[in-house]
Each structure stands twice: as structure tokens, then as C-alpha cells.
Amino acid sequence: MTSSPVLTASGLVKQYGELRALDDVSLTIRAGESVAVMGASGSGKTTLLHCLAAVIAPDAGSIVLSAPGTAPRELVGLSEGERARVRRESLGFVFQEHLLLPELTAVENAALPLLLKGMRRPDAERHAAVWLAALGLAGLEGRRIGQLSGGQAQRVAIARAQVTGAPVVFADEPTGALDSATSSEVLDALLRATTGQGRTLVMVTHDADVARRCSRIVRVSDGRIVGDSARDAAEPARPASATPEAAPLWPAPAATSAQAPTSAPTSPSTSTEATR
Template sequence: MTQPLLSAHNLVKSYGTTQALDGVSLAIGAGESVAIMGASGSGKTTLLHTLAGIITPDGGQVVFQGPASPVEVSALSETDRSRLRRESFGFVFQQGLLIPELTAVENVAVPLMLSGYPRREAEARAQHWLQALGLAGMEARRPGELSGGQAQRVAIARAQVTGATVVFADEPTGALDSHTSVDVLNALLGSTVSQGHTLVMVTHDEGVAARCSRVIRVRDGRIVSDSGAAAAPGNPGGHLNAGVQAGHPGAPQSQQYTQQTHQTQQFTQNPYDPQGQQAPSGAQREVRPMFYGDGWGVASAATLPADEMPASQIQVPANVPRGYPLQPGTSGYPQQAAPYGYPQQPQGRPHHNGGQHR
């Protein structure tokens, strides 16, 4: 069985007489997108911060599968935990927590500069991520000159610029309107999971949670439900949750685009389009991440019975590595109607290469 990327064993944490965590254990695989839900005071934020090494538990262990060997996060010194957070973890918070005196590109470059990168190289990498997240031309703006959604995308770029293996997000859409929340969530899921990285996110929003491959619910410091608890090897997220279709940016890594290939997935359960129409039995879909300038989506050539979709009909650039954003205008899928399981093109949104914005 695949070694978990991040695991917790019997975590305990108290604040005075309040038991924030009461024997919490879980395992998270590489490429998962995990939503942690619960009422205020349930312990969900304490769990997130403990997994991230921000909070030290009173008891129990947090283990991160590092590049060389497992690391017991909870046993590290503060200096070593800071290094781990800087080099392997990324963070997105509800209010962004950008440095107000710095420009967008400077904010994104900070983690790289703290890791020893020369300023010029750090800012070049930061600029790439800002452009990839639809913020070209805004590099010189300060946080006070950005909208809430733009500021959150700067925070996402900052979380991703170091190549973080795990991104922790604490209510990343909580302060945004519903329309902006969709854009930010698309950017967060697309830029994380499409690269095979892991997203662990606290949210109150059921709609946001449904976009993740796994939902964990917490009450009184304990996990009361976990949709991925019975996950099978090779699919750490277990069963896909409602609203998450195979090939969606929030789907488990096993169903994501693989480097320099376009893969076909066989549906084990028939998906439904937004009008509730059932896809043909045995339908397949070829998918890959597509970038739209203001978020990530999935392009699909067709959803047809397998014997009606020869590979010759699918035109996929073979030279775009996994996780790298396809820029508008890149040759790809032909324009066509939205496939089963995906919404029609939203009003007023760009429509690139037959991809359906999600």
C-alpha cells in the first residue's frame, strides 16, 4: 500500500479546559484535495494548524513523508519546523495575509528569498506564477490596490512558488463573494492538484467541500466522518464525492493528467450533465488541465461510447509537461458543446480550445 504523504496519530490538544483535539488519527495521500469541515469550535482549524506544524500537539504524532525519509513534524525544533514549512508547505489564509508594503511580485518572491534565492531569480519565478494565475500586469500593485479575489490569487501564487508538496488553506474563500470564490477555488485546486500536490483545506462551505476529493467532518475535537477512510491503494481519496467528476481538477491524482500523455478514463458510475442527462453506458472521456487566465478548468474532447471515440479525433499538445498551464491560444481540443458532467460555458467567460471553464 502507498505510504501516506501526511499522517496524524492520536493527536491531542487542549486550551485550558477545552479539548480542541481528542485522539485524532488520519492519513492523507499525495494528490488528494481534502476539505475539513465542522462548526466553529469543533477543532478543525486546530487540526489544520497541527498538521502544518504551526501548533505543537500535547500528545500524538504528525508524520510527513519527506523526499528522503519520513519526518516526525511534531518532534522537530521550531527552527526545523520553520524550514519544513518554508520548503515543503504552502499556506493560503482567509484574509490572504500579504505584506501591505510589498508589491504582488515581491510578496510572492518572499518565500524563495528566505530560502536563499537571488532576488532576480525569485522575482522571475514569482512573475511566472502571477501570470499563470491571471494576474499579468498587476505585478507592481500592492495588496491595497487589488480586489479580494486578486489578493487571494497572489496568496495562492506565494503558496505554490516554492513547489510546495502540501498546500494548507484556512477558509480561502470565506471572505469572498460567490462569483469570486469560484474563481479562487478553481485557481487553488488547479494549481495544486493538477501538479500531483496535496491540498488540505478548512471550509464552512458545502459547495467548496464538494469540489474536493475527500471530506473530513470534525465535532468536539474528533473526526465523526471521513469520505476517504476506506480508500483503496492507488486512489487515496476513496470514492469521489458528489459534484466531483473523474478528470475534474479536484479529482484524486490517479485521475489527473499524466505528463506528455492524454489519458482516457472509464466511468465506473455514469456522470450527469447539469440538466441531469445521463451519459451513455461505458462512456469515456479524455481530459487534461486547461488554463483560462482567471482559473483552471478541464478540456474534454468528447464523452462518447468508447468504440465511437478513436484517438485520432483527439488533438492534444504532447510537449506540455504535467502541471504547466496551457496559455490561451495553445492548439488543443476543437471547439464543441460542453461534455457530460460539466456546466455549459458561463455567460461572458472566454472559451479557449474547446475547454469548459469550471
């Protein structure tokens, strides 16, 4: 059965001086898809990602976000403050350089989106710790970012992107700064934490091996979509642990009202060895 659209872009145009970064781009992304956006430097792929993610506004066109449980919302025409609210409430982000705050611990970084939504710190950090454990980082919650490896830090970033239960996660070269083995482990975690839970992943990547792990590849050139391959038989995400049965039970979305839940969600134990 075809899933319902979560993002629908129509006729997107973005101009930077003489350069037309997006030229009449239309794209529908459905719930549960993992979409790899590929293209050469300057092709417009990052501009497309930023428009879809409400980071920047296109000069023309329409972007409708249809998050589960909410009415479809037109993103074009929103103020900067309104776009920031959409990003905070409905979207998650993972970047190449993780963009974590070095003065904070792993659990404090992962809990930030919940704190911004009004959850009390003890409850936010308890829920974030469950996500860190589910991503193989149990026991590392109190470490600062400089004490983590690149792969561990990127998994903290994945926890931060997922801790609110965002239905759509955008990733900009999430494995670009990692070696091949660590890249595979981080991608495993990212796919399991998003599409493995029925959420949607939209990812810019230069890496063809990374793109092949996604259910769909969109190719961009000169500001236009020149290829769109929905693939029915994508390679399944491999579990990060050695045994598939050890894959974690992912946390439920956190309640963010002033009255926080009385107990944190539980998760089966996972390996605390995360060397990359």
C-alpha cells in the same frame, strides 16, 4: 492505484485548559488528495489544521511528513525553529485574509518564500512572475495589494504558496471573504495549482459547495473525526478561463541554491483580465 501517504497523524491530543480541542485524532492524507475539513466553530478543525501544518505542537501523538524525495520526518517534538524550517521548506499556506504585505507589489509578495530560501531577488521575482501569469495575473505584477481586488489578492497568495513547489498546501477558509463567483474562480485556481499538479491540498472550510469540490471530506466535532468520506467522483475543477484548452502550463519548482537558474521557466500566455 492508491498514492502513498504524505501526512500520517496518530493519536493527536491538544488541550487548552479545560477544553480538549483534539481528542485522539488519527488521519492519513495521501499525495494528490484534496481534503476538506469541516465542522462547527469550536469543533477542533482549525486546531487539527495547525497541528498538521507544524504551526502548533500537539500535546500527544505523532505526525509524520513524507515529502517526495525526503525521508519521512516526525514533526511532533520539533522545536519552534525546526517547525518553522519544515513550514518554509515543505509546506505552503493560503489564508482567508491572504496575509500579503501591503507595502510590497504582487510579484514581491509571491517571491518572498524564494528569498527566504536564499534565491537572488531577480531570479525569485522572475519565477514568481511566471506563477502570477499562470494564475491569470500577467500585467499586474507591479501593483501593490491595495490596488488588487479580493480575488486577485487571493491568487497572489496562491502563487506565494506554490512558488517553491511545496508538496502540501494548507488553506484556512481560502474563499471565506469572497463572493460566490469570485470564490469559484479562486477555488479553480487553487485546485489546479495543487492537486492538478499531483500536490496535496488540506483545506478548512464552512462552505459545503467548496467542500464538494474536494476529493475527500473530513468532518470534525468535539475534537474528534466523526466522518471521513473519500470520494472517487469529485467534481473536476473548472478552468478559470472560458476555454479549457487555455489552462496554463504550471511552472516547475524553482531552484533555490545560490546559483540560480540562468533562465526562468516559460508558460503559455494567459488572460490578463482578472476582474475579481
